[in-house]
Structures are given as structure tokens and as C-alpha cells.
Amino acid sequence: MLFDVIIVGAGAAGLMCAGTAAARGRSVLVLDHADRPGKKILISGGGRCNFTNLDVSSAHFISQNPHFCKSALARFTAADFLAMVEEHGIPWHEREHGQLFCDRSAADILDMLLSRCRRHDVRMHLPCAIESVRKEQDGFRLETSRGILHCASLVVATGGLSIPKIGASGFGLDIARQFGLHIVDPDAGLVPLRFTGPEKEALQSLAGISMPVCIRCRNARFREAMLFTHRGISGPAVLQISSYWQPGDSLEVDLLPGLDAAAWLQRQATGHPGMRVDNALATRLPKRLVALLMQMQSLPRRPLKSLSEREIPRIADTLAGWRLKPAASEGYRTAEVMRGGVDTRELSSKTMESRKVAGLYFIGEVVDVTGHLGGFNFQWAWSSGHAAGQAA
Ligand SMILES: Cc1cc2nc3c(=O)[nH]c(=O)nc-3n(C[C@H](O)[C@H](O)[C@H](O)COP(=O)(O)OP(=O)(O)OC[C@H]3O[C@@H](n4cnc5c(N)ncnc54)[C@H](O)[C@@H]3O)c2cc1C
Structure with a gap:
């Protein structure tokens, strides 16, 4: 024919x-x-x-x-x-x-x-x-x-x-x-990313949390929701960035998108000097995430007023550029x-x-x-x- x-x-x-x-x-x-x-x-x-x-x-x-x-x-x-x-x-x-x-x-x-x-x-x-x-x-x-x-x-x-x-x-x-x-x-592309080893174990405690973030990798950035899963991370922000991510790359996650984290922390320290760092973070972030950040990033569990001039920018950097290094994507099965x-x-x-x-x-x-x-x-x-x- x-x-x-x-x-x-x-x-x-x-x-x-x-x-x-x-x-x-x-x-x-x-x-x-x-x-x-x-x-x-x-x-x-x-x-x-x-x-x-x-x-x-x-x-x-x-x-x-x-x-x-x-x-x-x-x-x-x-x-x-x-x-x-x-x-x-x-x-x-x-x-x-x-x-x-x-x-x-x-x-x-x-x-x-x-x-x-x-x-x-x-x-x-x-x-x-x-x-x-x-x-x-x-x-x-x-x-x-x-x-x-x-x-x-x-x-x-x-x-x-x-x-x-x-x-x-x-x-x-x-x-x-x-x-x-x-x-x-x-x-x-447009695929969830997963972790292995200790990072996977640590992040598993966050499974189910969905939150707005700004996520960056290479020259791309997306401000959307990120979802923690039992195997890794997903949600629109992660699917978008996955199309740019290459094995070996780290992601930078701004957990307080649209907010100047250092200025915010400074304001908190002035307004609530007796409040502990973890409690201050928990006013903005899910408690399970705060607990993990305190542990993974060794953040000081002390009143805000006791933070030194160096500590505020360090905490702010963690909040504005949390580094995550996925091991792999979920591949064509779910892409x-x-x-x-x-x-x-x-x-x-x-x-x-x-x-x-x-x-x-x-x-x-x-x-x-x-x-x-x-x-x-x-x-x-x-x-x-x-x-x-x-x-x-
Ligand atoms: C779960 C999911 C949700 C999506 N949602 C959206 C969305 O909401 N919006 C959006 O813009 N995009 C979405 N996409 C992406 C979008 O579906 C694809 O980009 C789009 O379908 C590509 O169109 P295409 O015609 O090139 O390929 P396809 O639509 O995949 O069509 C290819 C066709 O070729 C046939 N074929 C393959 N191999 C052979 C072969 N060897 N011999 C004969 N036939 C063959 C297949 O059976 C199929 O019918 C989604 C994708 C998935 C997987």
C-alpha cells in the first residue's frame, strides 16, 4: 500500500x-x-x-x-x-x-x-x-x-x-x-530525585512534608512546592529542576523563598531575644524539618540573643541555600x-x-x-x- x-x-x-x-x-x-x-x-x-x-x-x-x-x-x-x-x-x-x-x-x-x-x-x-x-x-x-x-x-x-x-x-x-x-x-526529565545512604535515612523523617521553596541547580531556578517522599524529593520544584540536574550535582534549596533569612533572623533576635533558635525556625518551617536541620547542620540550640555576629549569617545561609545531593533520579519508570x-x-x-x-x-x-x-x-x-x- x-x-x-x-x-x-x-x-x-x-x-x-x-x-x-x-x-x-x-x-x-x-x-x-x-x-x-x-x-x-x-x-x-x-x-x-x-x-x-x-x-x-x-x-x-x-x-x-x-x-x-x-x-x-x-x-x-x-x-x-x-x-x-x-x-x-x-x-x-x-x-x-x-x-x-x-x-x-x-x-x-x-x-x-x-x-x-x-x-x-x-x-x-x-x-x-x-x-x-x-x-x-x-x-x-x-x-x-x-x-x-x-x-x-x-x-x-x-x-x-x-x-x-x-x-x-x-x-x-x-x-x-x-x-x-x-x-x-x-x-x-521531570522526575523525582532520590537519595541513598545516611542522607536517605535522615530525609525519610520528612516524608509527607510539602512546602514552598526556591530550588537551584546549574543556571536554573524554580520557585514552587517541594515534597519529601520515602525515597527522596518530588513535587513541582523538584520535577522542574530534575530536567537540569546531572548525577554528581548538588541542589541548593532556599527554604524561605522571598524572605531575606539573615534580616528575618535579626528581627526575631531583636523581637524575641529569649526564644531558642529551633523554636524561632519552627515559626516558619515544619517542626520535623527544623529538628533535622538542627542535627544535620549542627545549628546552636540556644536563645537568639546568644548568637554571635558570625552565627546569624551561618544559620541564614543554611536556610537560604540548604545543599542536597541526590544520588539518582527515579528514571524513566516515573519520568x-x-x-x-x-x-x-x-x-x-x-x-x-x-x-x-x-x-x-x-x-x-x-x-x-x-x-x-x-x-x-x-x-x-x-x-x-x-x-x-x-x-x-
Ligand atoms: C504521567 C505523565 C503526565 C504528563 N502530563 C503532561 C501534561 O499535563 N502536560 C504536558 O504538556 N505534558 C505532559 N506529559 C508529557 C507529554 O505526555 C509528552 O511530552 C507528549 O505526550 C509527547 O508527545 P509525543 O507525541 O511526542 O509522544 P507520545 O504522546 O508519547 O506518543 C508516542 C506514541 O508512539 C507510540 N510508539 C512508541 N514506540 C513505538 C514503536 N516502536 N512503534 C510504533 N509506535 C510506537 C506510542 O505507543 C505512543 O502512542 C506527561 C507525561 C507523563 C508520562
């Missing part, structure tokens, strides 16, 4: 691309090894799909080339996606940081993408295993569990390596390697995304087509463009899918 466009991967980017290409009159086939399309869409955003963000800019994406995503994001914007959502009568709401979610369920987004595909006669083969891909003179030849297929344009939309139990695979990276495209080392992927230098930023192999496109998470938490990864899927759908 011959198609203008075959798209491998019936996820967010693949379905967007399919609808766009088919609306241009291209004959389009979507293949997926899963039995149902859009499984990740369905589990996203706690089942409500954080489908985009009101503040989309390249600053919310991580890539070896931070400019690469700009063109596609500008040509299919968050407003464009929102217009589609409204046209389909999907009720939505805004949460903090401009994040947009479905009111009812993520299934609304998947239904919208599928109905757009149906309207334009997109064919679907699910499940379908792809055994081999070969370049031919005027396109590609795919050997699949449903027979031999041919296409002029092949779009790889197989996502990243996160959550293998719902069908993530390294197919996209393998195809890139097969055609000699460079790959930026992939790793888990929301894969960072790294097909090197953007290999692709046209306008069309997502390979510069080396005419007719071969990569879109969505398989590309080295990773969004922050907050709807940015879906927006990249929509925008890159649209870009390829306009060209393939």
Missing part, C-alpha cells in the same frame, strides 16, 4: 500532524504498536491534560539549541490550540502559572484529535509492529506486522523513553541512528518526559524534516526539545506536529 505520509506514533504529536497533513489533501496513515491511540494524553495532568500554557516562549524549553523551537511555536501557538479546543466545545480552566487544563477529562483532547483525523480520512493501523524501515528512491518502505507499506514522507512521532509500561520505546532514536543522525544523550533526543542541528526548524534524509521527519518528544512542567511538552507536540503536517 502506498501513502503520501506515514506517521509512526499515534500520540500527541503524531495525531496533530496527521490531521494537519490530511487537511491539506495528503493521504495519511498512522501506525502505532499500542492497541489504542494517545495513552499518554489520557494519563496526563492527573487525567485532566495540562494541554498548553498561556506563557509559551523558548525560555520554557531545554535544548542544546534554545532557538530551534521558536519557529514552530510561533507558527502554531497556544492560542491556536486553544481555538481548536473551543471550536470542539471542550470546557477548560486556567490554573496557576498560566497552565490550561480540561474541566472534564483528558479524553476530550484525544477525542478532538481523533475526530479531526476522521474528518480528513486519516487511516489508522493499531496495533502494528514496524519491523524495518528502508529508504527508497522516492520515499520509504516499511515492513510491518500488517504487511509492506510505502510512503513519500515518513514522520517519526514515537515520543521518548519515559513510562515504558504504556508503550514508550527507543524506536525514534533507533531510526535516527539508522539514518546517521546525531542524538543528544537522552535521560529522564514525565525524556530530555535529549534527535539533535536539532539535524532538522529544519521550519518543517522538522531531516537535513540529511529527504522526506524523513521527527516531531514531539523524540526531538531534543524538552518543555518545563506546565503544558509546554504538549505545546511542543502540537507545534512540531503542525509544522511537519504542513510540509510532509
Whole structure:
């Protein structure tokens, strides 16, 4: 069978691309090894799909080339996606940081993408295993569990390596390697971090505590909530910073974000000179955390008035820059995304087509463009899918 466009991967980017290409009159086939399309869409955003963000800019994406995503994001914007959502009568709401979610369920987004595909006669083969891909003179030849297929344009939309139990695979990276495209080392992103040894044991006493922090690593910083778990740390602040963290890095956690810790301590010492350091800290921080800080950082358990000029800044430094050194991330089992992927230098930023192999496109998470938490990864899927759908 011959198609203008075959798209491998019936996820967010693949379905967007399919609808766009088919609306241009291209004959389009979507293949997926899963039995149902859009499984990740369905589990996203706690089942409500954080489908985009009101503040989309390249600053919310991580890539070896931070400019690469700009063109596609500008040509299919968050407003464009929102217009589609409204046209389909999907009720939505805004949460903090401009994040947009479905009111009812993520299934609304998947239904919208599928109905757009149906309207334009997109064919679907699910499940379908792809055994081999070969370049031919005027396109590609795919050997699949449903027979031999041919296409002029092949779009790889197989996502990243996160959550293998719902069908993530390294197919996209393998195809890139097969055609000699460079790959930026992939790793888990938006993922909890864990500790080992004495640090793990000490921090376990904090399990269940969630608190606002400002967390820093390398050149990134995020002011959001951090959650202590039995294995380590999680919550939005940690998921965000995990996309920058590399093994061996320490994190710096400001436990009193937005407050000048030294000035605050000084005020406490003046206002409540008889109050002990731990009791003063407990007016701002959870008691279990204070107990741990007193012990781990050997803070003086004395009245504030007895603190020397050197001690106040030392305590303040601990509060404003508590250093934690995770041993590892929780890996692809729980990661929301894969960072790294097909090197953007290999692709046209306008069309997502390979510069080396005419007719071969990569879109969505398989590309080295990773969004922050907050709807940015879906927006990249929509925008890159649209870009390829306009060209393939
Ligand atoms: C738990 C969770 C929650 C998330 N929540 C959000 C959120 O609220 N907002 C947000 O912006 N992002 C969220 N994300 C990230 C977002 O889901 C992804 O970035 C996005 O789905 C990527 O789109 P994609 O089309 O590139 O890949 P996917 O949506 O993962 O689709 C890839 C498709 O390719 C198929 N496939 C894989 N390998 C093969 C193969 N070998 N052969 C055939 N088919 C194959 C898969 O079955 C799948 O259908 C979340 C991720 C997770 C894991």
C-alpha cells in the first residue's frame, strides 16, 4: 500500500500532524504498536491534560539549541490550540502559572484529535509492529506486522523513553541512528530525585512534608512546592529542576523563598531575644524539618540573643541555600518526559524534516526539545506536529 505520509506514533504529536497533513489533501496513515491511540494524553495532568500554557516562549524549553523551537511555536501557538479546543466545545480552566487544563477529562483532547483525523480520512493501523524501515528512491518502505507499506514522507512521532509500561520505546532514536543522525544523550526529565545512604535515612523523617521553596541547580531556578517522599524529593520544584540536574550535582534549596533569612533572623533576635533558635525556625518551617536541620547542620540550640555576629549569617545561609545531593533520579519508570533526543542541528526548524534524509521527519518528544512542567511538552507536540503536517 502506498501513502503520501506515514506517521509512526499515534500520540500527541503524531495525531496533530496527521490531521494537519490530511487537511491539506495528503493521504495519511498512522501506525502505532499500542492497541489504542494517545495513552499518554489520557494519563496526563492527573487525567485532566495540562494541554498548553498561556506563557509559551523558548525560555520554557531545554535544548542544546534554545532557538530551534521558536519557529514552530510561533507558527502554531497556544492560542491556536486553544481555538481548536473551543471550536470542539471542550470546557477548560486556567490554573496557576498560566497552565490550561480540561474541566472534564483528558479524553476530550484525544477525542478532538481523533475526530479531526476522521474528518480528513486519516487511516489508522493499531496495533502494528514496524519491523524495518528502508529508504527508497522516492520515499520509504516499511515492513510491518500488517504487511509492506510505502510512503513519500515518513514522520517519526514515537515520543521518548519515559513510562515504558504504556508503550514508550527507543524506536525514534533507533531510526535516527539508522539514518546517521546525531542524538543528544537522552535521560529522564521531570522526575523525582532520590537519595541513598545516611542522607536517605535522615530525609525519610520528612516524608509527607510539602512546602514552598526556591530550588537551584546549574543556571536554573524554580520557585514552587517541594515534597519529601520515602525515597527522596518530588513535587513541582523538584520535577522542574530534575530536567537540569546531572548525577554528581548538588541542589541548593532556599527554604524561605522571598524572605531575606539573615534580616528575618535579626528581627526575631531583636523581637524575641529569649526564644531558642529551633523554636524561632519552627515559626516558619515544619517542626520535623527544623529538628533535622538542627542535627544535620549542627545549628546552636540556644536563645537568639546568644548568637554571635558570625552565627546569624551561618544559620541564614543554611536556610537560604540548604545543599542536597541526590544520588539518582527515579528514571524513566516515573519520568514525565525524556530530555535529549534527535539533535536539532539535524532538522529544519521550519518543517522538522531531516537535513540529511529527504522526506524523513521527527516531531514531539523524540526531538531534543524538552518543555518545563506546565503544558509546554504538549505545546511542543502540537507545534512540531503542525509544522511537519504542513510540509510532509
Ligand atoms: C504521567 C505523565 C503526565 C504528563 N502530563 C503532561 C501534561 O499535563 N502536560 C504536558 O504538556 N505534558 C505532559 N506529559 C508529557 C507529554 O505526555 C509528552 O511530552 C507528549 O505526550 C509527547 O508527545 P509525543 O507525541 O511526542 O509522544 P507520545 O504522546 O508519547 O506518543 C508516542 C506514541 O508512539 C507510540 N510508539 C512508541 N514506540 C513505538 C514503536 N516502536 N512503534 C510504533 N509506535 C510506537 C506510542 O505507543 C505512543 O502512542 C506527561 C507525561 C507523563 C508520562
